[in-house]
Amino acid sequence: LVPFGSIAFRMNLLSGICGAASCAMIWIFVRMILKGRIYAYAAAFMFGFSNTLWSLSIITEVYSLNVLMFFIVLNFCYFFSATGSQKALCFAALSLGLGLSNHLHLMLLGVPGLLLVVWPRLRELLIGLKGAIPLFILGLFPYAVMVWRSQANPVVSFYGPIDTFHKFIFFITRQGHKELDYST
Numbered sequence: 001l002v003p004f005g006s007i008a009f010r011m012n013l014l015s016g017i018c019g020a021a022s023c024a025m026i027w028i029f030v031r032m033i034l035k036g037r038i039y040a041y042a043a044a045f046m047f048g049f050s051n052t053l054w055s056l057s058i059i060t061e062v063y064s065l066n067v068l069m070f071f072i073v074l075n076f077c078y079f080f081s082a083t084g085s086q087k088a089l090c091f092a093a094l095s096l097g098l099g100l101s102n103h104l105h106l107m108l109l110g111v112p113g114l115l116l117v118v119w120p121r122l123r124e125l126l127i128g129l130k131g132a133i134p135l136f137i138l139g140l141f142p143y144a145v146m147v148w149r150s151q152a153n154p155v156v157s158f159y160g161p162i163d164t165f166h167k168f169i170f171f172i173t174r175q176g177h178k179e180l181d182y183s184t
Helices: 007-033 037-048 051-057 063-083 086-102 104-139 141-150 165-172
Strands: none
Touching (some): 007 037, 007 051, 007 063, 037 051, 051 063, 063 104, 086 104, 104 141, 141 165
16 A cells, blocks of 8 residues: 555565565564574574575565564464463464465464474463464454455456355465476
């Protein structure tokens, strides 16, 4: 909704902002686990100037937002592990749902590492799931919007309306991209 520039410019700008915010999330994470700001600055700058993050933050793509969502979840998980805060667990669940809505596969790959972070508080985690699961489901709400928008006139979907469960699974598992991926 920025009032200037083309849509392509604004989307590229959003991707760059998400990449920069990812560096801020790394700074916060390293600051929580290590004393001394120099380590946090070093980690954030090394990540920010890495070829991978840089190349994905200067184009319109889902990856810089996904990296940001992962580091938000990681920070909340670590804060939960360090303090036992149920609010942190709820925010982690909401952020995880939003991250899964952005890019299912990449976020799922990070879940085992997130479980290791919260493992010391497994008992509190299991108790807090009652409050966290509704927020996790709320984080998946963009999928419902995707289905709803695919029914619009004109259709806002590459493959037509999502009107069956099979089509929904086709979309979220990115099976349409299978033809484009020659690495497998």
